[in-house]
Amino acid sequence: MRTLVKTLTTIALIVVSIYTMAANKPEKKIINLSTAVLAIDHYVNVMTEGQSIGLEQLFASDFSQKVQGVNAKTNSRSEVINFLKKQKGEKMNCETITNILEKSADYMVAKITLKFEDFTKTDIITLINEDGTWKVSSSVNAYQ
Numbered sequence: 001m002r003t004l005v006k007t008l009t010t011i012a013l014i015v016v017s018i019y020t021m022a023a024n025k026p027e028k029k030i031i032n033l034s035t036a037v038l039a040i041d042h043y044v045n046v047m048t049e050g051q052s053i054g055l056e057q058l059f060a061s062d063f064s065q066k067v068q069g070v071n072a073k074t075n076s077r078s079e080v081i082n083f084l085k086k087q088k089g090e091k092m093n094c095e096t097i098t099n100i101l102e103k104s105a106d107y108m109v110a111k112i113t114l115k116f117e118d119f120t121k122t123d124i125i126t127l128i129n130e131d132g133t134w135k136v137s138s139s140v141n142a143y144q
Contacts, residue, residue: 029053036108036127039134043125044096044112052088055081060128060135068142080139093117105129120144 031054033039042058045051063077075083095115102109106129114121126138 031057033057033134034132036134039127039136040098040110043136044098046084048092048094048096048114050088050090052085055084058136060130060137063137065139065141068140
């Protein structure tokens with residue numbers, strides 16, 4: 001009887017340990033970017049809904065962001081990703097309009113307009129198809 005209790009206790013401890021170790025591993029979710037439309041939708045959700053899953057997957061390795069205006073600025077891929085990670089969960093209070101400007105089998109240009117109460121942000125993005133996965137390769141922002 002004592003052996004049975006010790007065995008069951010040992011099994012219970014092993015099971016609890018396994019679940020604890022599994023719970024501590026960070027989850028790496030893969031986002032479905034198999035079409036340009038899915039990539040655009042995810043980009044809009046990242047920018048307006050504060051989603052931070054799949055950022056490294058969404059942006060091409062040579063991604064750059066240009067912000068036009070009086071003080072024009074260019075942001076690198078890593079700068080944009082780090083900024084978006086800090087914005088996790090932040091939702092923008094704006095109306096979003098997406099228009100496809102040009103499209104081919106491996107390339108797409110889209111215009112994303114974010115209408116806020118006092119201003120409008122226009123974001124022209126270029127997407128490319130890299131081995132069956134669509135990625136944002138550039139972004140040009142302007143404010144009105």
